[in-house]
Amino acid sequence: MLALRTSAVLAAAALAIAAAPVHAQDEKKEIEKYQKMLAEGSPVELFELEGADLWKKKQGPKNESLEKCDLGMGPGVLKGAYAHLPRYFADTGRVMDLESRLVHCMVTLQGRDYKEATKRVFGNADKPSELEYLAAYVVGKSRGVKIAVSTRNPKAKAAYELGRQLFHYRAGPWDFSCASCHGVAGKRIRMQSLPLLDKPSGARRTYATWPAYRVSNSQMKTFQWRLNDCYRQMRFPEPTFGSDATVALTMFLAVTANGEPYDGPGTKR
Ligand code: HEC
Numbered sequence: 001m002l003a004l005r006t007s008a009v010l011a012a013a014a015l016a017i018a019a020a021p022v023h024a025q026d027e028k029k030e031i032e033k034y035q036k037m038l039a040e041g042s043p044v045e046l047f048e049l050e051g052a053d054l055w056k057k058k059q060g061p062k063n064e065s066l067e068k069c070d071l072g073m074g075p076g077v078l079k080g081a082y083a084h085l086p087r088y089f090a091d092t093g094r095v096m097d098l099e100s101r102l103v104h105c106m107v108t109l110q111g112r113d114y115k116e117a118t119k120r121v122f123g124n125a126d127k128p129s130e131l132e133y134l135a136a137y138v139v140g141k142s143r144g145v146k147i148a149v150s151t152r153n154p155k156a157k158a159a160y161e162l163g164r165q166l167f168h169y170r171a172g173p174w175d176f177s178c179a180s181c182h183g184v185a186g187k188r189i190r191m192q193s194l195p196l197l198d199k200p201s202g203a204r205r206t207y208a209t210w211p212a213y214r215v216s217n218s219q220m221k222t223f224q225w226r227l228n229d230c231y232r233q234m235r236f237p238e239p240t241f242g243s244d245a246t247v248a249l250t251m252f253l254a255v256t257a258n259g260e261p262y263d264g265p266g267t268k269r
């Protein structure tokens with residue numbers, strides 16, 4: 001209800017801005033003003049609170065909470081954890097992003113079945129998914145922490161290299177790569193300017209504001225959703241949740257964003 005009301009107010013504000021005659025040099029200011037307005041009316045805190053409850057909720061065959069989940073900084077340490085993800089985890093021998101690691105904890109700590117835990121990773125406005133709430137809670141604990149994703153481990157380095165290649169890999173009916181839309185400065189589709197994501201100039205701020213609440217559909221969206229939706233726009237098949245490919249792409253973008261203070265969950269149009 002709150003979410004709906006907020007988005008209606010913001011949509012009205014967006015229309016007002018869109019309708020105003022805006023000169024090129026004023027445009028950036030207007031967009032900044034709009035983004036500030038979005039952030040002020042955003043319900044991200046409600047998602048963080050709900051996520052905190054889910055983090056502590058005992059669930060699964062083992063009737064355990066996620067409070068001992070190790071996101072890379074030690075069991076239960078949340079502060080700054082997201083700013084260092086994705087990372088190599090010795091216990092699984094894999095590079096994992098936030099979402100795949102959370103599911104790993106559901107399976108190992110709570111004794112849940114992988115299929116059950118990943119059955120509904122993307123929610124909707126009426127019923128957000130468990131992962132969307134949890135992601136909002138965990139990333140909020142890195143607010144203000146500089147993104148510092150390491151490629152020192154050889155598998156982490158390999159994931160970064162794979163991600164860089166995937167970013168530039170052209171295929172599908174339109175022969176698009178991510179770079180077709182996000183590799184050229186100043187590109188836009190309709191009203192949305194497309195950030196240059198293979199350079200720190202565009203990647204830093206963009207990556208540091210995901211996951212994000214999307215006002216246009218009143219939903220908290222995870223980073224995996226963002227990648228999947230762009231693959232959909234490219235007419236590629238939908239990537240498998242937590243696959244090495246999506247982790248690698250996330251790794252590439254995160255490393256490119258290194259140094260930026262994390263500032264999410266964000267609020268987007
Ligand atoms: C056909 C053009 C197109 C291609 C190709 C494309 N994207 Fe996107 N991408 C978009 C559009 C449009 C948006 C903004 C959508 C919006 O504002 O809701 C976007 C948004 C994003 C964002 C969030 C930007 C922000 O400001 O928050 C990320 C991250 C992203 N894309 C990553 C990728 C990756 C990685 C790939 C390759 C797998 C890719 N995109 C391929 C069109 C594209």
